Amino acid sequence: MSMNNEGRVTRPENNERATAPATFTGNRGLMLEEPLIFEREDHGRTGVDFPAMAPAAGRLAGLERHRPIGLPGLPEPEAVRHYTRLSRQNYAIDLGLFPLGSCTMKHNPRLNEKVARMPGFADLHPLAPVERVQGALAVIHELGEWLKALTGMAAVAMAPKAGAHGELCGLLAIRAAQEARGDARAVILVPESAHGTNPATAAFCGYRVENIPATAEGRVDLSALEARLGPDVAGVMITNPNTCGLFERDMRRISDAVHAAGGLVYCDGANFNAIVGRVRPGDLGIDAMHINLHKTFSTPHGGGGPGAGPVVFSAALAPFAPLPFVDRRDGQYLLVEEATVGDDHASSFGRMAAFHGQMGMFTRALTYILSHGADGLRQVAEDAVLNANYVLRSLDGVLDAPFAASGPCMHEALFSDSGLAQGFTTLDIAKGLIDEGFHPMTMYFPLVVHGAMLVEPTETEGKATLDQFIGALRSVAERARQGDPSLKAAPLLAPRRRLDETAAARKPVLVWKDAELPQAAE
Amino acid sequence: MMRYLPLTNDDRAAMLRTIGVSSIDELFVDVPEVARLAGPIEGLPNHGSELAVERHMARLARQNLSAGEAPFFLGCGAYRHHIPATVDHLIQRGEFLTSYTPYQPEIAQGTLQALFEFQTQVARLFGCDVANASMYDGSTACWEAITMARRITRRGRAILSAGLHPHYVSLARTMARFTGDQLDIAAPELNPGVPGDDMARLLDAIDGETSCVVVQNPNILGHVADLSELAARAHEHGALLIAVVTEPVSLGAIRPPGEMGADIVVGEGQSLGVGLNFGGPYVGLFACADKYVRQMPGRLAGLTTDADGQRGFVLTLSTREQHIRREKATSNICTNAGLCALAFSIHLTLLGETGLRDLAALNHAGAVAAAERLARVPGVELLNGPFFNEFTLRLPVDSAQIVETLAAQGILAGVPLGRLYPGAPELAGGLVVAVTETTGEEDVEALAEALKAELAR
Numbered sequence: 001m002s003m004n005n006e007g008r009v010t011r012p013e014n015n016e017r018a019t020a021p022a023t024f025t026g027n028r029g030l031m032l033e034e035p036l037i038f039e040r041e042d043h044g045r046t047g048v049d050f051p052a053m054a055p056a057a058g059r060l061a062g063l064e065r066h067r068p069i070g071l072p073g074l075p076e077p078e079a080v081r082h083y084t085r086l087s088r089q090n091y092a093i094d095l096g097l098f099p100l101g102s103c104t105m106k107h108n109p110r111l112n113e114k115v116a117r118m119p120g121f122a123d124l125h126p127l128a129p130v131e132r133v134q135g136a137l138a139v140i141h142e143l144g145e146w147l148k149a150l151t152g153m154a155a156v157a158m159a160p161k162a163g164a165h166g167e168l169c170g171l172l173a174i175r176a177a178q179e180a181r182g183d184a185r186a187v188i189l190v191p192e193s194a195h196g197t198n199p200a201t202a203a204f205c206g207y208r209v210e211n212i213p214a215t216a217e218g219r220v221d222l223s224a225l226e227a228r229l230g231p232d233v234a235g236v237m238i239t240n241p242n243t244c245g246l247f248e249r250d251m252r253r254i255s256d257a258v259h260a261a262g263g264l265v266y267c268d269g270a271n272f273n274a275i276v277g278r279v280r281p282g283d284l285g286i287d288a289m290h291i292n293l294h295k296t297f298s299t300p301h302g303g304g305g306p307g308a309g310p311v312v313f314s315a316a317l318a319p320f321a322p323l324p325f326v327d328r329r330d331g332q333y334l335l336v337e338e339a340t341v342g343d344d345h346a347s348s349f350g351r352m353a354a355f356h357g358q359m360g361m362f363t364r365a366l367t368y369i370l371s372h373g374a375d376g377l378r379q380v381a382e383d384a385v386l387n388a389n390y391v392l393r394s395l396d397g398v399l400d401a402p403f404a405a406s407g408p409c410m411h412e413a414l415f416s417d418s419g420l421a422q423g424f425t426t427l428d429i430a431k432g433l434i435d436e437g438f439h440p441m442t443m444y445f446p447l448v449v450h451g452a453m454l455v456e457p458t459e460t461e462g463k464a465t466l467d468q469f470i471g472a473l474r475s476v477a478e479r480a481r482q483g484d485p486s487l488k489a490a491p492l493l494a495p496r497r498r499l500d501e502t503a504a505a506r507k508p509v510l511v512w513k514d515a516e517l518p519q520a521a522e
Numbered sequence: 523m524m525r526y527l528p529l530t531n532d533d534r535a536a537m538l539r540t541i542g543v544s545s546i547d548e549l550f551v552d553v554p555e556v557a558r559l560a561g562p563i564e565g566l567p568n569h570g571s572e573l574a575v576e577r578h579m580a581r582l583a584r585q586n587l588s589a590g591e592a593p594f595f596l597g598c599g600a601y602r603h604h605i606p607a608t609v610d611h612l613i614q615r616g617e618f619l620t621s622y623t624p625y626q627p628e629i630a631q632g633t634l635q636a637l638f639e640f641q642t643q644v645a646r647l648f649g650c651d652v653a654n655a656s657m658y659d660g661s662t663a664c665w666e667a668i669t670m671a672r673r674i675t676r677r678g679r680a681i682l683s684a685g686l687h688p689h690y691v692s693l694a695r696t697m698a699r700f701t702g703d704q705l706d707i708a709a710p711e712l713n714p715g716v717p718g719d720d721m722a723r724l725l726d727a728i729d730g731e732t733s734c735v736v737v738q739n740p741n742i743l744g745h746v747a748d749l750s751e752l753a754a755r756a757h758e759h760g761a762l763l764i765a766v767v768t769e770p771v772s773l774g775a776i777r778p779p780g781e782m783g784a785d786i787v788v789g790e791g792q793s794l795g796v797g798l799n800f801g802g803p804y805v806g807l808f809a810c811a812d813k814y815v816r817q818m819p820g821r822l823a824g825l826t827t828d829a830d831g832q833r834g835f836v837l838t839l840s841t842r843e844q845h846i847r848r849e850k851a852t853s854n855i856c857t858n859a860g861l862c863a864l865a866f867s868i869h870l871t872l873l874g875e876t877g878l879r880d881l882a883a884l885n886h887a888g889a890v891a892a893a894e895r896l897a898r899v900p901g902v903e904l905l906n907g908p909f910f911n912e913f914t915l916r917l918p919v920d921s922a923q924i925v926e927t928l929a930a931q932g933i934l935a936g937v938p939l940g941r942l943y944p945g946a947p948e949l950a951g952g953l954v955v956a957v958t959e960t961t962g963e964e965d966v967e968a969l970a971e972a973l974k975a976e977l978a979r
Contacts, residue, residue: 037639037871046877048606050959056887058775061908063746065777070646073874076608083636083868087617090632094616100625107526108620111572117610120583125596126801127937128587129929135585136800149566161658161802162857164844175700200844200854204669205700209849247552278550283557294857298526302613302861303633304623304655304821306803322696338692339944350696354599354661354689354790355801367579373569374562376524382546383529389549390537408541408549430626440626445845462528463537489829494628497829504826504838508815510652511642 031495034085037072038512046073070514089495090303091439097461097469099391101412101442101454102195102243104273104295109371112298112364121363126355130335136359137333140326143366147291147312150377151272152282155318157311157325158357163270166290166309167201167237169322169352173288173313174235174264175205176320176349183262185234191220193244193446198237198268207234214448218244218403218414222253229261239268240284241275241410243446244403245388245454255285264288264317272296273458274385274411277378287314293358297365308361319347324356383459384411387466391455394470398477402449411458417451421483426451431498432476434491438469524569589798589934593965597912597956598742598937599660599687599768600801601793603881604960609795609868613861623821623857627836628828633860634835637823640867647773647870648765648787649780650809655821655837656863657806657855660790661690664736664766665697666808666819666853667786671734671762673817673852678703679731684710685718685741687768688942694736709946710743715907717914717952718743725755732761734786739765739779740772742942743905743954744912753783762786769793770807771958772910774882786810794873795865805862816842819853881959885911889957892966896955899970901977905952912956914939918977921953928972935969 002011026033058064074082091098098105116122124136144156157173160166171188178185188202191212199209212228213221220238236258240248248254255265267281267289273296275281281289293299293308301307313321323345324337335356336345372380385408392401392413400418403409417426430440430453442454455473457466479487491497529537534546543549550558562568570578589602596602613619617632624630624637637655644653657663668680680698682691682705691707698705706727710718718741728735735756740746753763765779767789779787789807796804808820815822816839824838844851873881889911896915897904906913915936917924922938929935939952957966 034635036635036642038642044874044876046874046880047608047872048877048881050877050880050884053884053887056890058886059890059906059908060746060776060886060910063748063776063908065773065775067781069773069875069878071643071870071873071875071878073877074871076606076872079868079872080608080612082871083612083618084615086632086635087612087615088632089630089635090617090621091626091629092617093620098622100622103622105620105622109526111576113614113619115576115579115583118580118583119588119590120580120586122797122799123588123590123602124586124800125589125594125602125798125934126600127596127598127941128589128934129926131926132587132929132934133800135582138582138585139579146566149563161662162855164854164856165658165662168854172696172700195856196843196845196848196851197854197856199849200847200851203849203851204854205697206702247550249552249554252554252556275553277562278559279553279557280559280563284554292857300619300861301622301857303618303621303630303636303864304860305857306658306805306859306862307857308803338688339941350699351689351692352696353693353802354659354687358802359800360803363579367575370567370570370575370578371526371572372524374566376527376569378559378562379524379527382549383527383534385549386529386534386537386541386546389541393541407552408543431628434626434629439622439629460526460528463533465528491628495631496628496832496834499627499828499834499836500826501836501838504824504836505841508822508838509825510638510815510822510838511645512638 032085034082036512037074037082038514040072043072045075047076047079096438097457097465098439099441099455099457101456102270103442104456104458106298106458107460108298108300109368112367115367116360116363121359134333137326137335139362139366141328141333143362146369147310150276151289151312152280153312154315155313155321157321159322159352160290160309160311161353161358162305162307163290163292163309164197164201166311167197167268168205169311170266170288170290171201171205172349173317173320174266177317178234180347185232187233189225189228189233189236191238193242193448194237194239195243195268195270217406218246219248220254222250225254226257229257229263231262233261233263235264235266237266237268239271241271245409245412245414246403246406247410251284270295271411274381276381277374278381287317293361293365298368299361299364306358306361308358320349322352323348323350380459387457387459387461388413390466391457391470395473398474412454412456414449415453416449420480424480424483426453428487429453429476429480431490432479432487433472435493436472436476438472592932592934593968594934595936595955595957595969596934598942598954599790600798601769601956601958602798602960603771603793603958605795605797605869606872608872609865612868613865618861618864624837627834631834634823636864636867638835640863641823643867643870644807645809647770647778648809649778650787651812652815653807653809654818655823656859657808657820658859659802659804659806660768660788661693663788663806663808664690665694667764667788668694668734668736670786670817670819671764672703674814675733675760675762677731677733679706680733681706681724681727681735683724683737684708684720685743685745686736686738686766687742709943712905712916712949712952714905717745717905719745719747721747721752724752728755728759728761730759732759734762734764736764736766738768740769740910740912743914744909745906746776746908746910749779749782749784769911771882771885774878775886776910791866795869796862803859803862805859805866817852820855820858884959888961889913892957895966895970899974899977902973911958912954915953915955917951917953920950924976927976931972933969933972
C-alpha cells in the first residue's frame with residue numbers, strides 16, 4: 001500500500017472490476033440527474049432584482065391577472081446549475097463528430113457568435129429609421145450579393161426563417177409567376193427521395209403533390225418525369241445533390257424539360273455544402289433555391305433552430321420575390337417594404353414574415369463567408385466530398401452501400417440495413433454508436449433505401465477523427481451482422497437507455513401538472 | 523491554410539488513394555461539364571483572417587444607432603428588455619448551441635427537458651392546456667393558427683381584428699391568396715380611448731361560416747381589451763378565438779387569453795431572453811386547448827420512460843409532422859427556434875412568477891408616467907384608455923417626419939404609423955411609443971422636450 005505523508009492512499013486498492021451500486025442521489029459521478037424546475041418546492045423565489053418602485057394608479061381597466069401563474073423562479077446560482085446540468089446530457093458538435101446526413105453539422109466558429117453579439121447588430125430594433133441602420137442593411141445586402149454570386153442567380157430573398165420557409169418562398173414565387181401570366185397550375189412533382197418538407201410545403205401553399213420515381217442508381221427517373229410533365233404541372237422540387245448523396249447528372253436536362261412544358265424548377269439547397277464554390281446552381285437551369293445558412297454557412301443549429309433560409313431566384317422569378325428587401329442606390333441602403341415599394345415591385349407576392357429576416361444568422365453567415373472567401377469555400381466543398389467518399393470506401397464489405405456503383409458520392413454516404421443478422425436493424429447500429437461516443441447518422445431516410453443510414457461527416461472533421469469513427473462503425477456493424485444480443489440493449493452508457501416513444505404518443509404528457517396549484521383554465 | 527479545415531494536404535492525398543482516385547476532380551465527375559467551375563469564382567475576395575473579418579464586421583456594426591445608445595421608445599412587436607447576463611452565457615454552452623433537433627433522445631435529454639419546461643411555462647403564461655416547442659416567430663405562428671382553425675372547423679373564413687400587427691395581417695394575406703382562405707380585414711382607427719379596437723365589428727362579423735377570429739392583446743396601438751365576450755360569441759357559432767400576444771411580459775399583469783376563453787393563443791416570445799436582433803431570430807409561441815393538440819403544428823416534447831424505467835423525454839406525436847406525413851402534415855415546419863426558446867425559458871426561470879409580476883408592474887408604471895408626461899406636450903394627444911407598456915400618441919403632423927428628425931438628433935422616438943400603414947393618411951399622425959424597464963425618466967424627458975421643440979416649429 002502506498003501512502004503520502006498525510007496517510008492518504010495514493011494508489012487504487014482494489015483492481016477488480018466492479019459494477020457501480022445504486023447511489024442515494026441517483027447521480028453517477030459526473031452524470032448528474034436534474035429535476036424539473038416545477039418540482040422544486042419553494043415557489044416565490046426569483047433570480048432577478050428590480051429597482052424599488054413607487055406605487056401608482058394602473059391603467060389596466062379591471063383586466064389585472066389575479067390568479068397564480070405557476071412559474072417557479074430560481075436564484076442565479078441555481079439557474080446556472082440547472083441549465084449547466086441539463087446541457088451535459090446533450091451530445092453536440094463541440095463534443096464530437098455529428099454525422100447526421102442532410103443536416104450538415106459542421107463546426108460553428110466562435111467569431112460568428114462574437115460578431116452577432118456586437119450591440120450595433122444585436123441591440124437594433126427592426127423598425128428603427130433606415131438612416132440609422134445603414135450598417136445592418138449593408139450586412140443583409142453584402143450577404144445577399146455573396147449568395148447570388150455563389151449560386152449564379154439573379155436575385156435573392158432574405159426573409160425566409162428556415163429551410164422549409166425558404167421552400168415556401170420559392171413555391172409562392174412560382175405560383176405568383178404562373179398566375180401572373182394567366183397559367184395557374186395545380187401539381188408539384190417531388191422525387192420519392194425528397195425531404196418531407198418538400199411535399200408538406202407544396203401542400204401548405206395549395207398544390208397537389210405527385211411523386212416521381214427514382215432509377216435503380218438512385219437518381220431522378222428522367223423519362224418518368226418527362227412523361228408526367230404537362231399543362232397541369234407547375235414545377236418540380238429537386239434536391240441536388242440528392243438525398244442519396246448523388247449529384248443529379250441530368251439536372252440540366254431536367255430543367256430544360258420542365259421549362260419546355262411551361263413549368264419551373266425549385267431546387268432544395270439543403271445539400272449545397274457539397275458544391276459551394278465548385279458548381280453554381282444557376283448554370284443548371286434552377287429557378288429558385290433555398291440556402292440553409294445553418295447548414296452550409298455554419299450558423300449553429302441550437303438544438304433545433306433558429307435557422308435561416310434565404311432563397312435565390314432566376315431572372316424569371318426575380319420580380320415575384322417577397323417584401324421586404326434591401327436595395328442600394330447612390331451609396332445609400334434602402335429597405336424596400338410596403339411603405340417604400342411604390343410601383344417598382346408590383347409583382348411581389350408580398351410579405352411572408354414580420355420584419356426583415358434572421359439578422360442574427362446573417363451576421364454569422366457573412367462572418368463565416370468572409371473568413372473562408374471564394375477559395376476557402378471551394379475547399380469546403382472539396383473536403384466535405386472527400387471526407388464522405390473516404391467514409392464510404394472505408395466501410396466496403398461491412399455495410400451495404402446500395403448506390404456505390406452509381407458514381408462517387410457527394411457530401412454524404414448512404415448505406416442500407418442489408419446483411420444484418422435476423423432481427424437486427426439500423427436502429428441498433430445507431431444506438432450502438434452512441435455507446436461508442438458518436439452521434440448516430442441520419443436513420444431511415446431517405447425512404448427509397450431500406451433501413452437507410454445517411455452519413456455526412458462535413459469538412460470540419462480531420463482524418464484521425466474519421467478513422468476513429470470508421471473503426472467504431474465497423475465494430476458496431478459487425479456486431480449487428482453477427483447478431484450480438486448485447487447490441488439490442490444499447491445504449492448502456494448514455495444518460496438514458498432507449499426511450500418508450502409509443503407510450504409517449506399514446507398518452508401524451510406535454511406539460512407538467514402539479515396537483516397543488518390551481519389550474520388556470522377553469 | 524484555413525483555420526476551420528483540419529485536413530492537411532498529406533491527409534488529402536492519402537484519402538484520395540484509399541478512395542482509389544487520383545484527384546479531387548474525379549469525385550465531381552457527375553457534374554455536367556457546363557456547370558463545372560475551374561477555380562474559385564472570380565470577383566470575390568479570398569479568405570480573411572479572424573482579425574480582418576472582425577474589423578470589417580465591427581465597422582458595419584458602428585454604422586448603426588443601437589437602442590442602448592439613445593433614448594429609445596420602439597415597440598410594435600419587438601421590445602427592448604434587460605436580459606440577465608446568465609441567459610446569454612447559458613445558451614452559449616456548446617452542448618446547447620451546437621446540438622441538433624433531438625432526434626436521438628438518449629443523448630439529447632438536456633434539450634428535451636428544457637423544451638418540456640418551456641412548453642409548460644408557455645402554457646401557464648397563456649392560460650392554456652398545452653404549448654408546442656416553438657415556431658419561427660409570432661407572425662408565422664399566427665398564420666399557422668389560422669390554418670389550424672380551418673382544419674378543426676372545416677371552414678375557411680377568418681376574421682382579423684384591425685388591431686392585429688400589420689405584418690401579421692400582410693403574411694396572412696400573402697398566404698390566403700394561394701390557399702383560398704377568406705380573410706375579413708379592416709384597418710385600425712385612432713379612436714380615443716380604444717385605438718385599434720373593433721370589438722363591435724368582430725362581434726357582428728362572426729357567423730356560421732367563420733373558422734376563427736384573430737385578435738391581438740395588447741393590440742398594435744397598445745390598447746388592452748377583455749376578450750371574454752368575443753370568445754363566447756365565437757363559440758356560439760362554432761368558431762375559434764385565436765389570441766395573439768406580441769408582448770409576453772404583459773401577461774405578468776394582464777389576465778391571459780386562455781382565461782378569457784381563447785382556444786388557440788400564439789405569440790412573439792422575443793421580449794424574454796432573445797433581444798431585438800434587428801427583427802430575428804425570434805421565437806414563436808403556440809398554445810391551445812388539450813382537445814386540439816393533434817392538429818397542432820411543430821415539435822412537441824413529451825414525457826416517457828426508458829428501458830430501465832427512468833423518466834425521460836422524447837419528441838412525440840410526430841405523425842402530425844412533415845417527416846412522417848409529408849403532404850398530409852399539419853405544417854411544413856422543421857427547424858424552429860430551439861435556442862431562442864431556451865433563452866426565453868431561462869429568462870422566465872430567472873424571473874419566476876415574482877420577478878415576472880415585478881417586471882410587468884415596472885413596465886406598466888413607467889409607461890403610465892411616460893404617457894402622462896408626453897400628453898402634456900402641447901399638440902400631443904394620448905389616445906389610449908387601458909394600456910400596458912405601449913400607447914399611441916396623435917401628433918398634429920406626420921409622425922414619420924418627426925421620428926426622422928428626432929433620429930438625426932439621436933432620439934429613437936417610436937414607430938410612426940405611416941411606416942406600418944402606408945396607404946392610410948388618416949393614420950399618419952399616429953406614433954406608437956413603448957416604455958420598458960430599460961427606459962429612464964431622463965429618456966422620457968428628452969423625448970418630451972424634443973417633441974415640444976419640433977411641434978413648436
